[in-house]
Amino acid sequence: MMNKAKINDIVFEALFRQAVIDEFNEELDLIPSNEELSALYPFTPEFESRMTKLIIKDRRKSTFKKIVLYSKRIALIFIITLGLLFGTLLFNSEVRAAVGGIIIEWYEKFTSFTFREEGIVIEKKDWELGYLPQNYKLVKEETLGQITYIEFRNNFDEKIRFSYRPEDSNTSISIDNENHTIERTQILGNEAFSAISEDEQFDNGLIWNMKSNTFDLWGKISVNELIKIAESIREK
Amino acid sequence: MTDLYHENKHLLMMYALKILRNEQMAEDAVHNSFLSIIKNKDKYLDLDCRDFRRLAVVIVRNKCIDILRTQKHYSNKSMDELEIFLGSNETSVEQQVETASEYEIIRKHLNSIDEISKQVLIMKYAIGMSYKEIAGELGMTPKHVDTRIMRAKKKVRKLLEKDVMNDE
Numbered sequence: 237m238m239n240k241a242k243i244n245d246i247v248f249e250a251l252f253r254q255a256v257i258d259e260f261n262e263e264l265d266l267i268p269s270n271e272e273l274s275a276l277y278p279f280t281p282e283f284e285s286r287m288t289k290l291i292i293k294d295r296r297k298s299t300f301k302k303i304v305l306y307s308k309r310i311a312l313i314f315i316i317t318l319g320l321l322f323g324t325l326l327f328n329s330e331v332r333a334a335v336g337g338i339i340i341e342w343y344e345k346f347t348s349f350t351f352r353e354e355g356i357v358i359e360k361k362d363w364e365l366g367y368l369p370q371n372y373k374l375v376k377e378e379t380l381g382q383i384t385y386i387e388f389r390n391n392f393d394e395k396i397r398f399s400y401r402p403e404d405s406n407t408s409i410s411i412d413n414e415n416h417t418i419e420r421t422q423i424l425g426n427e428a429f430s431a432i433s434e435d436e437q438f439d440n441g442l443i444w445n446m447k448s449n450t451f452d453l454w455g456k457i458s459v460n461e462l463i464k465i466a467e468s469i470r471e472k
Numbered sequence: 473m474t475d476l477y478h479e480n481k482h483l484l485m486m487y488a489l490k491i492l493r494n495e496q497m498a499e500d501a502v503h504n505s506f507l508s509i510i511k512n513k514d515k516y517l518d519l520d521c522r523d524f525r526r527l528a529v530v531i532v533r534n535k536c537i538d539i540l541r542t543q544k545h546y547s548n549k550s551m552d553e554l555e556i557f558l559g560s561n562e563t564s565v566e567q568q569v570e571t572a573s574e575y576e577i578i579r580k581h582l583n584s585i586d587e588i589s590k591q592v593l594i595m596k597y598a599i600g601m602s603y604k605e606i607a608g609e610l611g612m613t614p615k616h617v618d619t620r621i622m623r624a625k626k627k628v629r630k631l632l633e634k635d636v637m638n639d640e
Contacts, residue, residue: 248629255578256593257597260594260598264522277482279481279485280495280499286503290510
C-alpha cells in the first residue's frame, strides 16, 4: 500500500521525468515497419511531386554552396600566393626599384616616364647646370606650374633644352621610341635613361630622377656630353 | 537527404494524421517538417537513425500544432482551447488498472495530458531542450513553457494521489 506522505517532490520529479522519456521511447519502438506504414499512410502524387521539387532545390542549393565555398578557397589561396610572390619579389632591389620607383609605360610610338613616390609631398626646388659645352648661353627660362624649362643656344643656333619638375607633379616625359634607342645609365648614382637618336635631325636625350625631382636634358650633342652636363647639376 | 526522406516520411505522416485527422493538412505538416529539417540539416545529418527519428517526430508534432493554430477555426482561440481540441483521455485512463506502482501510475496518467503539454515534456525531458529552445519552436514564451510543465506535473500528481487514496 502506498502512502500519500511518501510521495515526495524529488521522487515524483524523477519518476515523472523517466516516465515521459520511456513513454516517448516506447511510442517510437512500437512504430510499425516502413512497409506497413507505407501501406497505411500513402501520399498523394501532388505531395510526392512537391517533395521531389524540394529535394532537388536543396541539392542544387548545396551544390551551389559548395562551388562558392571552393571558389572562395581558391581565390584566397591565389591572393595569398600572389601576396607572397609579390612580397618575395620586393626583396629584390631591382624589382623594388622598377615597381616602386619608376613606372614606365610603353606605347606604340612613345615611351613615357613617370617617376613617382606615392604619398610624399615634394617641395619645389630650383636647379642649375654647372657645366655647358662651349659657346652655349642661356636664352630662355620659364616656369609653367610645377615645370621649369631652360633653353641654351650656341652660335650655330643649336639648342640644349633642360627641364625639371617635382616627382608629384603628375606629368610624364615621352620619348619618340621610333627614332630613339633607349638605354639605362646612371647620373650621380641615380638611375637614368638615355635616348640615343637614330637620325641626325633628332636630339639625344637624358632623363633621370634625383632628390624627388625628375629631369630631362636634350641636345644635338653626344650622350656622354649630356651626361657630363647632367652631372654638373646643383641646387640653386 | 533523399534517404532520410524516404525512410521517415510515412512515420511522420502517421503522427501528423493522428494529430490533425486530415490528409491534406497532414501532408502539409510533413512537408513543413522536411523544410525545417533541410534548413537545419547540418544539425541532423550526423545523427544516427534512431536519434533522427526522435527529432523528426518532435518536429512533425510541432508543425501539426503550428497548422492547427493557423486554421481559421482555431486561430482566434487560446492555447487552452486548442488543448481541449487535441483531446485528453482522462476518463479512459481512470478506468485503467487499479493497482500499480507509482511509476506505472504516472505512465498511465501521462495519457491524460494534452498534446501540446506532452510535446513540451518530450522536448524538455526526452530531447533535452532548454525552455528557451522549446519556446522558440512552439512560439511561446519560456515562462509559458514552464507553466505548461508545472501544470502537467500538477495534473499527473493529483491523479496519482487520487489513485493512491483509492488504493488505501
